[in-house]
Amino acid sequence: MKSSYREALRAGIRDAMQRDPGVFLMGEDVGIYGGSFAVSLGLLEEFGPERIRDTPLSESGFVGAGIGAALGGMRPIVEIMTVNFSLLALDQIVNNAASLLHMSGGQFHVPLVIRMTTGAGRQLGAQHSHSLEGWYAHIPGLRILVPATLEDARGMLWTALEDPDPVLIFEHGSLYNVAGELDDNAGPVDIDTAAIRRPGSDISLITYGGTLPAVLDAAEQLAGEGIDAEVLDLRTLRPLDEATILASVTRTHRAVVVDEGWRSGSISAEISARITENAFYDLDAPVGRVCSAEVPIPYSKHMELAALPSVEQIMAAAREAAGARG
Amino acid sequence: MTDPMSATRSPLDPEHGRHLLLQMLRVRQLEEKCVELYSAVKIRGFLHVYIGEEAVAAGVLETLSPDDAVVATYREHGHALLRGVAAGAILAEMYGYAEGCCRGRGGSMHLFDAATHFYGGNAIVAGGLPLAVGLALADKMAGRSNVTVCFFGEGAVAEGEFHESLNLAALWQLPVLFCCENNLYAMGTALGRSESQTDIALKAAGYEISAWAVDGMDVLAVEEAARRAVDAVRSGGGPHFLELRTYRFRAHSMFDPERYREKAEVVRWQERDPITLLRSSMEAAGQLAEEDWAQLQADAEAEISAAVDFAEAGTLEPVEELTRFVYSERSAP
Numbered sequence: 001m002k003s004s005y006r007e008a009l010r011a012g013i014r015d016a017m018q019r020d021p022g023v024f025l026m027g028e029d030v031g032i033y034g035g036s037f038a039v040s041l042g043l044l045e046e047f048g049p050e051r052i053r054d055t056p057l058s059e060s061g062f063v064g065a066g067i068g069a070a071l072g073g074m075r076p077i078v079e080i081m082t083v084n085f086s087l088l089a090l091d092q093i094v095n096n097a098a099s100l101l102h103m104s105g106g107q108f109h110v111p112l113v114i115r116m117t118t119g120a121g122r123q124l125g126a127q128h129s130h131s132l133e134g135w136y137a138h139i140p141g142l143r144i145l146v147p148a149t150l151e152d153a154r155g156m157l158w159t160a161l162e163d164p165d166p167v168l169i170f171e172h173g174s175l176y177n178v179a180g181e182l183d184d185n186a187g188p189v190d191i192d193t194a195a196i197r198r199p200g201s202d203i204s205l206i207t208y209g210g211t212l213p214a215v216l217d218a219a220e221q222l223a224g225e226g227i228d229a230e231v232l233d234l235r236t237l238r239p240l241d242e243a244t245i246l247a248s249v250t251r252t253h254r255a256v257v258v259d260e261g262w263r264s265g266s267i268s269a270e271i272s273a274r275i276t277e278n279a280f281y282d283l284d285a286p287v288g289r290v291c292s293a294e295v296p297i298p299y300s301k302h303m304e305l306a307a308l309p310s311v312e313q314i315m316a317a318a319r320e321a322a323g324a325r326g
Numbered sequence: 327m328t329d330p331m332s333a334t335r336s337p338l339d340p341e342h343g344r345h346l347l348l349q350m351l352r353v354r355q356l357e358e359k360c361v362e363l364y365s366a367v368k369i370r371g372f373l374h375v376y377i378g379e380e381a382v383a384a385g386v387l388e389t390l391s392p393d394d395a396v397v398a399t400y401r402e403h404g405h406a407l408l409r410g411v412a413a414g415a416i417l418a419e420m421y422g423y424a425e426g427c428c429r430g431r432g433g434s435m436h437l438f439d440a441a442t443h444f445y446g447g448n449a450i451v452a453g454g455l456p457l458a459v460g461l462a463l464a465d466k467m468a469g470r471s472n473v474t475v476c477f478f479g480e481g482a483v484a485e486g487e488f489h490e491s492l493n494l495a496a497l498w499q500l501p502v503l504f505c506c507e508n509n510l511y512a513m514g515t516a517l518g519r520s521e522s523q524t525d526i527a528l529k530a531a532g533y534e535i536s537a538w539a540v541d542g543m544d545v546l547a548v549e550e551a552a553r554r555a556v557d558a559v560r561s562g563g564g565p566h567f568l569e570l571r572t573y574r575f576r577a578h579s580m581f582d583p584e585r586y587r588e589k590a591e592v593v594r595w596q597e598r599d600p601i602t603l604l605r606s607s608m609e610a611a612g613q614l615a616e617e618d619w620a621q622l623q624a625d626a627e628a629e630i631s632a633a634v635d636f637a638e639a640g641t642l643e644p645v646e647e648l649t650r651f652v653y654s655e656r657s658a659p
């Protein structure tokens with residue numbers, strides 16, 4: 001069936017609500033308004049205001065309430081409009097959700113799922129455009145999911161809800177309108193492994209979420225230049241599927257990490273470090289990185305584009321790595 | 327709590343009435359132009375217009391001195407304009423051009439202007455309140471008699487930063503005027519669906535802050551209440567709070583299908599259009615002739631159309647400048 005990424009997410013929420021009466025969705029404008037990015041449109045009519053629960057503008061309050069409800073045996077899905085606003089709830093996410101299990105000596109699980117939009121590309125300026133999922137991947141106790149495909153948009157939620165620990169799902173804003181074929185029987189997917197979206201033998205292009213389409217595009221063009229690139233979609237930023245990353249790099253001997261986050265202290269730095277720690281002698285070139293410019297994302301189109309990883313930059317980094325002598 | 331003094335209204339000086347009408351018309355025409363330019367794909371990103379709420383900014387900003395500070399939200403084009411930022415610089419900003427008040431880096435939600443002490447343009451709901459408290463703290467510590475005015479929507483009342491800011495301002499007796507623009511909806515969430523206590527002035531009073539609710543469609547009432555509040559703040563009376571009851575006539579942003587309110591409700595509020603209200607009462611009092619009104623409209627139109635020309639002639643900031651201003655530029659030793 002034809003589906004957009006947005007519809008696939010909605011199908012995942014509907015499915016979870018039907019499977020388990022303990023599942024409910026709460027967040028700002030998820031009900032009457034229909035969701036700030038229209039993900040939950042129509043669900044209020046289907047499930048009612050108890051389970052599609054509009055909240056006031058109180059990110060710290062309702063994320064904390066989600067943690068409490070999870071402790072109390074419910075299976076909440078909390079929606080935060082965008083990752084920038086999740087910073088108002090950072091205390092609850094880091095100091096409570098991520099820490100309670102360990103701090104309580106294993107007594108209290110927090111089976112909470114938090115969904116939020118991330119990323120730039122829509123001229124929304126510095127307070128609505130950042131990619132902070134890599135930051136969250138720094139926090140032990142959290143699982144970080146970054147669905148880039150329709151199957152993952154549809155299937156990651158239920159698996160996340162079955163996880164006894166807090167899971168954050170980052171939906172890149174540029175993906176909502178992406179449409180394609182989704183199997184009628186599409187359902188839950190694993191949330192442990194990275195996926196090879198395009199096999200190749202010359203170089204591993206490692207990415208996730210919003211930059212996957214650009215990386216696939218770059219890989220196609222590189223094929224025309226005689227560089228056969230493998231494209232790896234991380235799918236989960238924490239815990240990282242190190243085995244799949246290392247297996248790919250061990251085959252191709254070259255790697256470029258593409259990440260819309262900033263370069264310094266980032267998930268791309270982490271991946272590069274893991275490769276050099278574990279596969280250094282298999283490398284024929286230094287690990288390359290393509291990240292966003294280290295600036296708050298600007299409003300004007302040309303400046304925003306200049307700040308974000310581009311297909312050209314990805315190709316240039318791949319060429320450089322491929323050209324390096326082994 | 328309604329303003330105990332709201333009954334005492336001094337007679338309107340026609341000159342001043344016309345000035346307030348012009349101020350509101352300038353905002354109205356700027357905003358209508360913005361909507362048009364958004365449809366024409368000249369302006370991008372999120373765009374939030376202030377149509378229907380003009381009396382609030384016009385009435386309050388009228389009472390400030392040049393050294394006072396203003397903090398606003400993403401619905402701030404009108405505040406910027408009435409604070410003295412040139413309409414051309416505002417529009418050029420929304421076009422993303424270097425001639426904009428933030429070089430095109432901020433856009434519609436992030437207008438800033440140091441010359442007029444306009445501290446933005448904040449797109450995090452309630453994010454401006456702590457800033458306003460700090461600006462007022464600086465004024466108090468430096469012994470300056472400035473006032474900081476902070477505008478925010480009623481949606482912000484649910485955020486922790488609202489409560490933390492009111493408490494700090496009261497605790498330290500800071501020279502800040504909080505102006506809550508209560509337009510009844512935060513995106514699609516009606517006030518009654520987000521607050522257990524919907525009397526907002528009462529919440530402020532809970533922090534020992536003098537607070538009044540004011541008819542935000544009546545620019546004269548707004549101005550009078552703001553003048554008394556600003557005078558009190560400036561003379562060391564500590565923080566004050568105005569709840570300005572108003573309504574946004576348009577959608578929350580350009581992406582809002584308005585599923586949460588009835589058309590009839592919008593129409594009811596439009597009958598209290600702040601511009602029409604003042605215009606009619608002045609006409610009835612014989613203070614506004616047909617030609618006066620035509621002249622005001624023509625003046626506003628001329629300004630906005632010149633601003634569009636200015637923006638249209640704008641240029642892109644060179645991409646090489648992208649990493650400028652992440653850190654302060656220091657002159658060589």
Ligand SMILES: Cc1ncc(C[n+]2csc(CCOP(=O)(O)OP(=O)(O)O)c2C)c(N)n1
Nearest residue numbers: 085401449450451479480481482511512513
């Ligand atoms: C912290 C935070 N949460 C959510 C949003 C998304 N958002 C933007 S405007 C808005 C409604 C705010 O309503 P209100 O404060 O009443 O101001 P109004 O838009 O009515 O002027 C929301 C929910 C945001 N910008 N910041």
